[in-house]
Amino acid sequence: MPLASFSDRSALPGGSVHIRRLRRSDRADFLAHLLRLDPETRRLRFGSVVNDAFLRRYAEGALRPDGVVKGLFAGETLRGVAELCALASGQPEAAFSLERPWQGQGLGTRLFASLLDAARNVGAEHFVIHCLRDNVAIQKIARRYDAELRFEDGDVVAELRRPGGDFASRAREAAEERFARSRSAADRALYRLAAEVGIDLRLRRAND
Numbered sequence: 707m708p709l710a711s712f713s714d715r716s717a718l719p720g721g722s723v724h725i726r727r728l729r730r731s732d733r734a735d736f737l738a739h740l741l742r743l744d745p746e747t748r749r750l751r752f753g754s755v756v757n758d759a760f761l762r763r764y765a766e767g768a769l770r771p772d773g774v775v776k777g778l779f780a781g782e783t784l785r786g787v788a789e790l791c792a793l794a795s796g797q798p799e800a801a802f803s804l805e806r807p808w809q810g811q812g813l814g815t816r817l818f819a820s821l822l823d824a825a826r827n828v829g830a831e832h833f834v835i836h837c838l839r840d841n842v843a844i845q846k847i848a849r850r851y852d853a854e855l856r857f858e859d860g861d862v863v864a865e866l867r868r869p870g871g872d873f874a875s876r877a878r879e880a881a882e883e884r885f886a887r888s889r890s891a892a893d894r895a896l897y898r899l900a901a902e903v904g905i906d907l908r909l910r911r912a913n914d
């Protein structure tokens with residue numbers, strides 16, 4: 707297969723998909739990811755079909771130091787996000803978003819596991835996920851991690867109690883960050899190589 711016919715999707719599920727913590731400097735990628743979410747994914751994520759202006763305001767206030775945000779990258783493009791917000795409030799909230807073509811392939815489960823490790827590692831004792839009653843996928847994932855589910859005003863609130871940090875969760879997160887760094891370095895090398903033979907992979911992926 708010629709190099710130019712590869713797309714991000716060809717890397718699924720394990721290939722060039724990697725997860726790492728997002729920083730304030732990732733805000734542009736974060737917004738671009740949110741703007742790519744289709745109406746149904748926006749509804750499930752935010753509780754209603756929010757418009758682009760809402761997402762711009764949301765991204766502006768996101769990635770704050772009192773939270774942990776994990777990003778799932780395919781190549782160099784951010785395709786999924788797991789957020790743990792308001793850690794200092796005593797009632798941290800988790801939320802997840804995955805672009806439609808990347809859903810239903812186990813990547814949400816990977817993001818959930820990664821956020822759970824991060825929550826443990828920052829000492830959070832619990833977090834809640836506000837999700838609509840018809841959101842089967844996130845309920846399935848939460849149950850898999852021994853979540854206790856309770857129902858509230860039509861929403862499902864999945865509360866994970868006593869996640870607790872341990873050697874395994876710290877080792878997993880450290881390995882994940884190391885892997886992400888080495889993946890990025892490998893991708894940059896691939897882009898350089900492709901550029902040398904006249905293929906602009908960055909341009910191609912931006913148009914996906």
Ligand SMILES: CC(C)(COP(=O)(O)OP(=O)(O)OC[C@H]1O[C@@H](n2cnc3c(N)ncnc32)[C@H](O)[C@@H]1OP(=O)(O)O)[C@@H](O)C(=O)NCCC(=O)NCCS
Pocket residue numbers: 746747748750751752800801802803804805808809810811812813814815816835836837838841842843844846847
């Ligand atoms: C929720 C979300 C992150 C899950 O990620 P995902 O990659 O699609 O989920 P997975 O592939 O890991 O699947 C998890 C489980 O849900 C099931 N599932 C996925 N989509 C489903 C659907 N539409 N209906 C029923 N079950 C579904 C999968 O079969 C899997 O169960 P299994 O392992 O028993 O087969 C993703 O779908 C998403 O971004 N949805 C929109 C936003 C959202 O709902 N956020 C959560 C509330 S904040």
